[in-house]
Amino acid sequence: MAVSVREAERLAAVLYGMSAVATSLPGEYDCNFRLRSSDGKEYVLKCMHPARKASFLEMQCSALEHLRIKAPHLPLPRVQRTRQATLFTEIADSAEQKRLVWMLSFLPGRTLEKTNPLSSEVLENLGWFLGELDAALGMFSHPAVHRELKWDSSRASWIGNQLHRIEDPSRRTLLEYFLSLYDQEVESRRSELRTGPIYGDANDHNVLVSAPWPQPRKIAGVIDFGDMHHGWIVSEPAIAAAYALLGKDNPLGVARDIARGFHRSFPLTEPEIATLFPLIAVRLAVSVVNSAARKEQKPDDPYVTVTENQAWVALERLAKIHPRFAQYALRDACGHTAVPKTEKIKIWITQRRKQGASVVEADLRTAPLHVFDLSVGSSMLGADLGNAEIHKLTRAIFERMQREHAAIGIGRYNEARMFYTSSQYGGDEAHRTERRTVHLGLDVFVVPGTAVCAPLDGAVHLLAENTAELDYGPLVILRHETDDGDEFFTLYGHLTPETLRELKPGQTIARGEVFARVGTLHENGGWPPHLHFQVILDLLDRGAEFPGVARASERSIWTSLSPDPNLLLGIPEKKIGPVESTVEETMPRRRELLGGNLSVSYRKPLKIVRGWRQHLYDETGQAYLDVYNNVPLVGHSHPHVVRAAQEQLALLNTNTRYLHENILRYAERLKELLPDPLRVVYIVNSGSEANELALRLSRAITRCEDTIVLEDAYHGHTNTLVDISPYKFAGPGGVGKKPWVHVAPLADDYRGIYRRGEPDLGVRYAAHVEEICRELQSRGKRPTFIAETLPSVAGQIVFPPHYLGKVYQHVRAARGVCIADEVQVGFGRLGTHFWGFETQGVVPDIVVFGKPIGNAFPLAAVVTTRKIANAFDNGMEFFSTFGGNPVACAVGLAVLDVLQEESLQGNALHIGGLLIDQFKALQQRHPVIGDVRGSGLFLGLDLVESHHTRRAAADQASYVVNRLREEGILAGTDGPHHNVIKLRPPLIFSEADAEQFCAALNRILHEDPAQSAA
């Protein structure tokens, strides 16, 4: 190297009076060094390539000085002055070559290239940052900015006569395609593109991102102003996007994020947005041509090909995106209507409605019709997707129409639906997990053979038969023109094959003319007979492949491409009714109507409208694997449980003052599952009500309030239960411990006072309870001991062996009562045993059940001994209005049936075992996993900052569950430090579910914010 590290240190001393240690930095041309001065500050010393001119350096220095003054809020390198107060100076290197030397402050941060994940927030912030930067550079001037630079997007056509350098003909064709797009879309707008000094080099090595925490990460600066030039403003976000999208599955999503951010600080004009996509592509094209040229000169230089391969892949991906769709998507990101002509055409169409534009012979404005709710959350079909099977769906639709005396049924526009189940509606490369669900047309359900007429004058544009499962079947597209000559189309799907035979492309069709007929379910693509009617403003060269269903994340783009057909048809809005409101619309209503401390899960709240087996579905139809909701024990909406509730509710639901078999049957079934002397059953409605009752039962015999609880325990939300729940009374808003409450240390062998590997853990932890019992006994008190048999809220804790056995001995020695709170862990979840207390070899005096007992139906129970029940039976009536009602008991019985019939305890054991093995393997790879614990499908991953200190990694845990949610998996955190990822899925959880969860977890644990600090 022409400048050594030693020399750099000497230069720092001589030129800057700085004593510093230098390390070499990678660079293509110049010799750059990182300096750490004796006062701990860091700098970059740049010894420029001998060919660099002073004017080039002067431009960069004055631009950075300009930005220091005009945009002090932007973190940027600051130029350090020499001892002579100059911004740079000249030296002779070891080869006697003259080099210009300057020094900058060092900017901490991770390069964009090394940032994982490159989230939407970071990308948007990058756009914003560059917009601010260019806005501040607006008034900057320097002669060297007006330079001829091969990277200047306004000069990109130079690559046109360099394409011979690309050997592969298909790659050459790819570049020719993007160059012609550039000619078409960019050259024609030259005069409309604003110019100014731009930074021009936001590549993934030059952009720095802040540390993973705090979230969200921000741009921590950009370095290297060597490509600054006077160019098109819109080149700035285009260049940034071209680099940021390398290696990304969804390049358009990346470009949208950057454009959105840039537009926020430096609003782009519509012509500028129209050039953005071609400019992104052409930047990559320039990059690959440049690499090819450099490779010819320096065949062995790896620096040249750094981004080349990724750039080719990106170009191939971009070529698959229709450029007009890209333009619409980018307009949408910048807050414009996606398709420029949408509003104008909507007005024109709406005016046509007055003339009576219908697609069937009846006038839909006045005809008797039934509007269906086919949304994800519609109760019409239930949660079982099997009900959308063609014959069932057809029957459901036409029976309903018959009942409503309507010959016409309407399926709504812009409605997210669940029944697009075939593979063509699944995820694609850019949207791995997101299915297409949003209906872009309007359905007209009518009997097969019904005549279809043209709502407007038009001409046959296209006839096709799409035979794929759940496709359009036979379809016709008509072409129309507004009075201003704007073209648009209407699509008619699910027709008869004869329709296609009777029409010819180009044939004109007059308004009101019958031109098609509705097909049967055997010929129409496999749907209940109906017409799918859709308006399309731009076919995007897709012809018959134009989608009738879109992804919710692209809803605003597609609904702009396909506006509401009812603008034309005029079915009264009050008949159509509103579509499901979005999260953004729902949140303020919730805040307004409900108590503020009713918390909402996840940074991006979820609106859940359907649950089926181990999945929950949001209002857009996206599925979430439910990994932590232990209430739907046998799966969401289990048909056997649902039927039991529905049938009983349709017959009778009343209180326990009348005799009824259900409560007795249920009490008998529970008793069969419990050991002696647990013989007397009470049925209530919630875990809290059950724990309240358990305390009353205990106090009836002890005649004493004193209660022993464990650290961090939670037993319910009523006054008394908050008093005995350290998680609440010692937490935010809590009023502290009552004198009659006695807290024993949590027998947590990972983070507690005695730890795994030490002897007699159970005995030693139990000794603390013994001490409390002794003290109470000495005051003539009889204690109640209440604990979860495996504490869940305290962090998915598994007690050490013999713990509860010893505790119960001590409590009983003090003539106390032992309550087992099985609200979370009971009913087979643990795999090895049906009840948690069995894992410890004890039998409680009172046992409390809740949550999963009714598979989400309000039901809870308390079971105790005859002796305690007799003491409680003291003359005061026990009555809970809804407790033990016939519906609840029918549900409880159904849950027990399913548990048995589907062998779910065994499944919990099997899948839990697989999960534990996989978690232990992940623990080897990811030091953030401190502990893996649990049993069956009651599992916890304890995340730590370091294995040594076991300091809780709460930020990382919160990050992981929020990222899992983005990946379509619902998990939560628990424990006093909120660092334990809890897993308590429905017991029907499968091997595939376990695989899905572990793969996503592994991916996320590789991301920067999930790393432990150590």
Ligand SMILES: Cc1ncc(COP(=O)(O)O)c(C=O)c1O
């Ligand atoms: C261990 C335990 N006991 C009792 C309860 C109270 O149950 P519920 O919310 O049904 O009143 C809960 C609720 O989270 C719990 O976790």
